Amino acid sequence: MTRDEYERDVCARSGAAVDVPFKPDVFIGNWKPKVAECHANVDYWVAHHAGYAPVCGWLCYASFGPDSRGYTAHSVLRHPNGGLVDITPVEDRNFVHRWFIEHLGDDTTFLEMRKDTLINLTCQGNFPAPPLDPMWALQLYEREPEEGL
Template identity: 60%
Template sequence: MTRDEYELDICTRSGAAVDVPFKPDAFIEEWKPRVAECHDNVDYWVKHHVGYTEVRGWIYLMGSEPGPVVYTAHSVVRGPDGELFDITPLYNNDERRGLFITHVGDDATFLAMRTGIFITLRCQGDCSAPPLDPMWALQQYVLEPDEAL
């Protein structure tokens, strides 16, 4: 599979992207997940939790500018119940997390597609699924009592 074919597959499935909840208490003794180290975090978690598996994929990078939808390589955990959760903290955990698209294929293909300058991919042009609306994150935003409109 070429990089262009892979990107088209991800972009075509963008309509099936899911919101993966963050698990803030994902600590193991002295170890805790590190910001921007999702793949290592998930690998460590799964190694220490029987019945849990790593799920590779792509997460929507939140942006305020209109234009192509950009995803970055990301890993989350699937629990024994089949539910996905994210253990990797953000610099600001109050920020809305992007939607996640699962990688379909083996780890070798995922690694090849996320290596070097290919850590991100852009969805634009002739995709069969409509691109995600960058404003989706604001749809569930609730004003704080002391915030003005």
């Protein structure tokens, strides 16, 4: 599967994203989940709690308008009762809803799709957003008379 095909699949399912509840007061001894370390946080929790399972996917981190969302690679927990829960804190205390799209497929595919600079993706409606074209933006630029360029 190519990255383009993968993004199309994720964006096609973006309307069914689940609002995963955040559990802020979890710890194991002196250990507490760390910001921006969701995959390690989930792995650590699973290693110490029978019945929990890691779930990889994509977390909505930004809205770029009424029909455009940014997603980042993320991991949450599947509770023994089957529900999802997020234990990873974020910097923004106003970040209330954690809209999550579950990865469908094996771990190898997920790791391949989130490597290097591909940790984020953008959906416009149910489709991947077109890549930013800086030349398009420059075509719309009109110099102010006093700029003297």
